[in-house]
């Protein structure tokens with residue numbers, strides 16, 4: 489019998505996530521095997537992109553493979569970082585519908601079937617959003633993380649119509665991904681970068697509300713350095729999107745300054 493074609497790829501960036509890998513993979517496939525799953529489990533692959541964690545993740549994935557799960561692990565030894573790990577996963581994906589999610593179970597694996605099914609030739613980007621009406625954040629999510637998340641979201645508002653461009657739970661169709669040039673491989677905000685550089689139109693974004701949980705095992709890698717990288721990325725994206733307006737604004741401001749200075753000198 490021929491093997492079913494893989495149409496869907498789930499990419500999981502992972503650094504020191506061994507404790508989360510087994511529950512993540514088994515819960516994804518359990519959800520896909522439910523009778524009402526809109527996506528058949530045998531058309532889905534899971535790709536873990538690990539940055540040489542050396543914590544038993546490789547052996548863990550091998551034992552899941554022996555149990556019949558379609559999961560593989562890419563171990564990077566010369567690169568580090570969430571965004572570049574996601575891009576690597578997208579490049580290696582077999583499926584045309586590619587989903588990205590965290591390893592730590594904050595993105596509930598039970599949403600994977602509907603997130604995958606939401607992508608189509610007309611909806612080329614699917615966004616798991618925490619900012620939809622009626623969605624509640626997990627009450628254990630710390631206040632400082634809520635403040636950071638809301639602040640970061642506010643700063644990105646002029647760039648996109650997406651309600652949660654900071655989300656790490658998103659999917660993109662391969663043809664849209666391939667349109668993006670010069671993706672930022674630094675930092676955490678790959679979804680925002682893709683939305684802008686792949687020129688995703690507002691009507692091509694399908695939003696799926698979900699409730700953001702708390703990390704199951706291990707620690708967050710979101711540091712002050714990552715936040716500074718985000719500000720750098722924002723500056724780059726503002727320039728990318730609004731360079732024409734920024735140049736016009738600077739020219740008008742300089743002309744206005746010269747005019748004010750001249751009027752001042754004449755009246756002096």
Ligand SMILES: Nc1nc2c(ncn2[C@@H]2O[C@H](COP(=O)(O)OP(=O)(O)O[C@H]3O[C@H](CO)[C@@H](O)[C@H](O)[C@@H]3O)[C@@H](O)[C@H]2O)c(=O)[nH]1
Pocket residue numbers: 500501502503504505537538539568569570573589590591592594637654655656657676677707708709710
């Ligand atoms: N390969 C690799 N994976 C990484 C790296 N850094 C983080 N990851 C993986 O990327 C996922 C998210 O990292 P966390 O450290 O758990 O991030 P977070 O603080 O929970 O932030 C999440 O929520 C934010 C929204 O508040 C999201 O913006 C962010 O993208 C992420 O999803 C996890 O699976 C983690 O192992 C890295 O350098 N390399």
